Each structure stands twice: as C-alpha cells, then as structure tokens.
Amino acid sequence: xxxxxxxxxxxxxxxxxxxxxxxxxxxxxxxxxxxxxxxxxxxxxxxxxxxxxxxxxxxxxxxxxxxxxxxxxxxxxxxxxxxxxxxxxxxxxxxxxxxxxxxxxxxxxxxxxxxxxxxxxxxxxxxxxxxxxxxxxxxxxxxxxxxxxxxxxxxxxxxxxxxxxxxxxxxxxxxxxxxxxxxxxxxxxxxxxxxxxxxxxxxxxxxxxxxxxxxxxxxxxxxxxxxxxxxxxxxxxxxxxxxxxxxxxxxxxxxxxxxxx
Amino acid sequence: xxxxxxxxxxxxxxxxxxxxxxxxxxxxxxxxxxxxxxxxxxxxxxxxxxxxxxxxxxxxxxxxxxxxxxxxxxxxxxxxxxxxxxxxxxxxxxxxxxxxxxxxxxxxxxxxxxxxxxxxxxxxxxxxxxxxxxxxxxxxxxxxxxxxxxxxxxxxxxxxxxxxxxxxxxxxxxxxxxxxxxxxxxxxxxxxxxxxxxxxxxxxxxxxxxxxxxxxxxxxxxxxxxxxxxxxxxxxxxxxxxxxxxxxxxxxxxxxxxxxxxxxxxxxxxxxxxxxxxxxxxxxxxxxxxxxxxxxxxxxxxxxxxxxxxxxxxxxxxxxxxxxxxxxxxxxxxxxxxxxxxxxxxxxxxxxxxxxxxxxxxx
Numbered sequence: 166x167x168x169x170x171x172x173x174x175x176x177x178x179x180x181x182x183x184x185x186x187x188x189x190x191x192x193x194x195x196x197x198x199x200x201x202x203x204x205x206x207x208x209x210x211x212x213x214x215x216x217x218x219x220x221x222x223x224x225x226x227x228x229x230x231x232x233x234x235x236x237x238x239x240x241x242x243x244x245x246x247x248x249x250x251x252x253x254x255x256x257x258x259x260x261x262x263x264x265x266x267x268x269x270x271x272x273x274x275x276x277x278x279x280x281x282x283x284x285x286x287x288x289x290x291x292x293x294x295x296x297x298x299x300x301x302x303x304x305x306x307x308x309x310x311x312x313x314x315x316x317x318x319x320x321x322x323x324x325x326x327x328x329x330x331x332x333x334x335x336x337x338x339x340x341x342x343x344x345x346x347x348x349x350x351x352x353x354x355x356x357x358x359x360x361x362x363x364x365x366x367x368x369x370x371x372x373x374x375x376x377x378x379x380x381x382x383x384x385x386x387x388x389x390x391x392x393x394x395x396x397x398x399x400x401x402x403x404x405x406x407x408x409x410x411x412x413x414x415x416x417x418x419x420x421x422x423x424x425x426x
Numbered sequence: 427x428x429x430x431x432x433x434x435x436x437x438x439x440x441x442x443x444x445x446x447x448x449x450x451x452x453x454x455x456x457x458x459x460x461x462x463x464x465x466x467x468x469x470x471x472x473x474x475x476x477x478x479x480x481x482x483x484x485x486x487x488x489x490x491x492x493x494x495x496x497x498x499x500x501x502x503x504x505x506x507x508x509x510x511x512x513x514x515x516x517x518x519x520x521x522x523x524x525x526x527x528x529x530x531x532x533x534x535x536x537x538x539x540x541x542x543x544x545x546x547x548x549x550x551x552x553x554x555x556x557x558x559x560x561x562x563x564x565x566x567x568x569x570x571x572x573x574x575x576x577x578x579x580x581x582x583x584x585x586x587x588x589x590x591x592x593x594x595x596x597x598x599x600x601x602x603x604x605x606x607x608x609x610x611x612x613x614x615x616x617x618x619x620x621x622x623x624x625x626x627x628x629x630x631x632x633x634x635x636x637x638x639x640x641x642x643x644x645x646x647x648x649x650x651x652x653x654x655x656x657x658x659x660x661x662x663x664x665x666x667x668x669x670x671x672x673x674x675x676x677x678x679x680x681x682x683x684x685x686x687x688x689x690x691x692x693x694x695x696x697x698x699x700x701x702x703x704x705x706x707x708x709x710x711x712x713x714x715x716x717x718x719x720x721x722x723x724x725x726x727x728x729x730x731x732x733x734x735x736x737x738x739x740x741x742x743x744x745x746x747x748x749x750x751x752x753x754x755x756x757x758x759x760x761x762x763x764x765x766x767x768x769x770x771x772x773x774x775x776x777x778x779x780x781x782x783x784x785x786x787x788x789x
Contacts, residue, residue, distance in 0.1 A: 207722030207723075209722055210722065267673075270666075270669065270675055275612055275675055276675050289659065291659070291670075292660075292661070292662070371670075372666075374662050374663050375656075375657050375658075387533065389532075389619060389620050389721060390720065391536030391537050391539075391542060392540065
C-alpha cells in the first residue's frame with residue numbers, strides 16, 4: 166500500500182510538472198531544424214541576444230546595489246511603518262507590466278522633468294538602452310526584493326547581534342555573518358530576477374522599442390514572417406535565461422546541505 | 427493585511443531551508459500521502475468536469491441561436507472598431523458567435539498560409555495580402571472601404587498653434603513638413619518593417635516631397651535617418667504610439683484617420699494625392715517606395731491605396747458568409763463610416779463569391 170501510494174504521488178506530481186512544462190514542450194515539438202538554422206543565421210539575428218544579456222547584467226547590478234539594502238531593511242523591520250514599504254514593493258509587482266510601461270512614459274518621457282533633465286546631458290530614457298534597463302528593472306525588482314527579503318529573514322538575528330557584541334561593525338557583520346547565511350536565498354532571488362529581466366516584454370514594448378532584446382525580437386519576427394521564424398528565438402531565450410537560475414538552484418541546495426552538515 | 431503578513435513570512439525560493447527542514451521533521455505517512463494524491467486527482471477531475479459541463483450545458487436563451495462562429499482575422503488598424511462596435515452589432519443582428527485574431531495584414535497572411543491560425547474570414551489592408559493565399563484558401567476578395575494617413579498632434583505641444591493653423595487651412599500644408607524638420611521636434615511613428623502604417627507614413631512624406639517640390643532631403647530630415655530603418659528613436663510599437671502621444675510625450679505622430687477619430691486625437695487631414703486614401707490615385711501612390719529589412723533581407727515595398735478588403739478563408743460556412751454579408755450591408759457600412767473609414771463601392775476581385783454574399787452586392 167505504501168509502495169503504491171508513493172508511486173501515485175510521483176505520478177500526480179509528474180502530471181502537474183508536465184502541465185507546467187506544456188508551453189516548453191509545445192515549443193520543442195513545433196521547432197524544425199531548418200527554421201532554427203534560417204532564423205538564427207539571418208544577418209543581425211544574434212544582436213538582440215547581446216542586447217538582452219547586456220541589459221540583464223546591468224539590471225542585476227542595479228538591483229543588487231539598490232535592492233539589497235531595501236530587502237534587508239524590510240526583513241529586519243528597521244523602517245518606520247514597514248507595511249507601507251511592503252505595499253510599495255507589492256504594488257509594482259501587482260501592476261501589469263504593460264501598465265508599468267505606460268506609466269513610465271509619464272515618469273521618464275522626453276517632456277517630463279526627468280526627461281528634460283536627462284536631455285541636458287543628451288541622455289534619453291525612451292527608445293534607448295537606458296529605457297530597456299529601466300523597463301527591466303521595474304519588471305524584475307519586486308521579485309528580487311521580495312526574494313532577498315525572505316533570504317534575510319531566514320538569518321537568525323541573534324547571530325548578527327552576537328557578532329556585533331564581539332565588536333564587529335555593521336558592515337563587517339553584514340559581510341561576515343548576514344550575507345554568507347543569506348547567500349543561497351539571495352542567489353535564488355537574483356536568478357529569478359534575471360529570468361524576469363530577460364523575459365521582460367510588457368513595459369519594454371512601450372518605452373524601449375529599440376534596441377531590440379530577445380522578447381521584442383520574437384515579437385517583431387512574429388509580425389514580419391510569422392510563428393515558425395519566431396519560435397527559434399524563444400528557444401534562444403530559454404537557453405540563455407535558464408542556466409543562471411539552474412546554477413543558482415544547484416549551488417543554493419548544496420550550500421544548505423553543507424550548512425546542515 | 428493578513429495577506430501581507432503571509433507574504434512577510436513567505437519562504438519563497440530564497441529560504442527553502444525552512445521548507446526542507448519542515449519536510450524532514452514531518453514526513454507524511456503513506457496513507458496521508460495517498461489522501462493528498464487522491465485529493466489532487468479529484469481536484470483535477472472536478473476542474474475537468476467543470477470545464478466539460480460548462481461547454482456542454484444547453485443554451486439558456488429561449489430562441490435557439492444559429493450554430494457556428496465567425497472567426498475573423500483582421501488588420502489591427504480596425505481593431506477598436508471591430509472589437510468594440512462591429513462584433514457586438516454583428517452578434518446581436520445574426521446570433522452567430524464571433525472570435526478574432528488581430529495583427530498586421532502581412533503577419534496574418536503569413537500565419538494563415540502556415541496554418542498557424544484558422545480564421546474563416548480575413549479582413550486585410552490591401553488585396554496584396556490576400557492574393558498570396560489564392561487559390562488554396564480563397565479565390566476572391568471584395569474591396570469595400572478605404573482609410574487614410576493623417577498626422578495626429580499633441581494639443582499641448584509647443585507647436586500646437588502652428589498645427590491648428592495648418593489643420594484649419596490658415597497656414598499652408600507645406601509648412602507642416604518644414605515644422606517636422608525643426609530640431610527637437612518629437613515625431614512618433616511605427617516600424618516600417620512590420621507595420622503598414624509605418625510604411626504608409628513614409629510613402630506620404632515621399633509623395634509630399636514630390637507634390638510640394640520640397641528639398642530632396644526632406645524625408646530623411648523628418649525621419650531623422652534612412653527611411654526604411656527600424657532602429658530610429660521615433661519608432662514605437664503600434665500599441666504604444668497613440669498612448670505616448672496622449673501622454674503629451676510627442677509633438678506629433680502618424681495615425682490612420684479612423685484611429686484619430688476613435689481616440690479623439692486632433693489631427694491634420696491630408697489631401698488625397700498624398701494620404702493614400704483614394705483608389706483613383708493608385709498610380710500616383712505607386713511612385714513611393716521604401717526598402718525595409720525583414721529577417722535580414724532587404725525588401726522593397728511600394729505605396730498603394732489603403733483599402734480594406736474582405737474574403738472567406740476555406741470552405742464558406744454560414745457564419746463566415748453572414749459576417750461578410752453584414753460587413754457589406756447598409757448597417758455594417760454605416761458602422762464603418764461612423765468609425766472614420768471611407769466607404770467604397772464594393773468591388774469583387776476574382777471568382778467564386780458565395781451566392782449569399784453576391785446577393786448583398788446586388789449582383
């Protein structure tokens with residue numbers, strides 16, 4: 166009975182897993198080798214990949230620098246009215262990306278005060294690489310901040326207090342105690358934010374039509390020559406976006422196993 | 427607030443320690459696992475049953491609606507009109523259901539040819555997106571309405587008074603093309619490689635350059651670079667262009683006449699010799715060309731009138747015939763006219779038009 170129920174559990178889980186994987190399976194079954202070759206050998210076909218990777222890396226750097234302190238403060242409850250801060254992060258998560266893009270136009274459009282300020286330095290936040298990064302940040306930041314918040318929350322504050330009592334300054338406590346203990350969770354949060362940034366489309370299509378990243382390349386190719394030519398770029402997107410989350414997951418799992426001894 | 431508290435304690439991805447630890451402490455017994463599994467399967471079964479029952483439940487209306495569905499693929503320039511006005515009126519008048527695919531006419535043609543979508547009606551801008559589908563999917567099309575390119579403008583732009591003067595005819599239209607060359611002028615348009623509106627706007631500028639004897643570099647100056655380039659900072663997706671203009675972040679943008687009317691955008695109407703709206707000027711429009719890059723290949727596109735054409739894809743179904751008939755009927759034509767399209771005498775190209783559609787044409 167126990168043996169059978171174990172297999173039933175595996176089968177049930179497998180069904181759910183396959184349902185979740187449905188779109189990926191559909192992608193793989195609808196790709197032909199010839200369409201992959203013709204799409205990916207077209208002149209300029211790889212430029213969107215470079216744009217996506219570059220913008221994704223810049224996005225991650227911004228998230229780490231500015232999102233990490235916010236996540237830690239949220240986790241430790243050191244901010245006044247903590248719920249208000251949390252609602253702010255959740256609001257940007259709840260807004261559909263397309264709406265975020267539309268609203269960003271009001272924020273950074275060429276005739277806004279931000280746009281005009283940037284314009285003095287010949288910097289434009291619409292239809293530029295900067296616009297792409299801004300859109301990706303807004304689409305991925307809530308995922309990173311909430312994930313990092315959970316990672317910091319999992320660190321026992323008493324360990325930080327003990328290190329402080331032993332004379333470590335806050336920066337050293339963070340570097341020697343908090344960060345190493347939260348690192349597996351932070352890595353996962355970063356990996357999810359990376360995947361989100363690489364796949365960002367809704368806000369991007371509104372304020373950053375150029376330069377093309379991979380999601381827009383898929384969309385414009387779909388418009389130009391139809392689905393068969395667009396699908397290979399979806400495969401490229403998967404191939405590029407997936408390794409980091411997988412590596413982060415494996416490293417994170419190992420780190421936790423090591424910690425438990 | 428309880429939701430927030432739950433999220434605060436959310437051990438999402440970043441802290442799987444707790445989950446794993448709990449898992450090691452509280453391993454479910456075999457029977458409990460079986461219960462969970464059965465419950466999951468039961469949920470799936472119930473969901474499936476819910477879906478099937480909802481789809482097989484008898485219609486509640488007293489009068490049986492006609493069976494069938496008009497599955498219409500149409501150009502995105504008439505999306506608002508079809509989605510919000512025409513489709514509800516069609517369903518109310520005929521009882522047939524309605525579903526749609528919206529995209530550029532060229533993309534729809536590619537998708538139909540590749541079997542990616544299976545509409546039974548296709549409304550295209552220009553017959554040249556229908557003829558490649560002949561004879562496999564259709565052998566005819568009917569041209570029934572025309573559109574036109576206009577220049578929509580921002581009433582809060584610093585150039586608003588000049589736009590208004592040109593729109594009212596107080597200042598000559600020629601001034602518009604000088605104004606659009608002003609350094610710092612924010613012009614928006616769509617991608618000529620994928621959107622007919624983007625190409626039509628360029629054709630219009632080329633025709634204006636010819637018609638008004640403007641300097642040879644007028645088009646390049648207005649577009650800020652080569653005409654066929656898809657990488658200009660002026661280019662927005664079709665879905666965002668109107669929004670950016672309405673957010674006061676552009677001085678002017680390209681638009682179809684019907685879109686400007688639907689969205690209540692102030693616009694400058696253009697004469698028929700440059701607005702691509704008159705079928706009689708087809709030869710004149712043919713003088714405008716733009717070379718775009720599609721999948722790495724250079725493709726030259728030529729100006730042509732912005733006419734709407736309709737056909738039935740595949741074997742005509744009653745619902746598809748009903749839709750085409752309704753488009754050509756006085757009621758349908760009135761909707762299109764109110765939406766800003768210019769009605770053209772229905773003209774058939776090809777053979778094999780179903781008899782019921784022919785009857786609507788009066789032939």
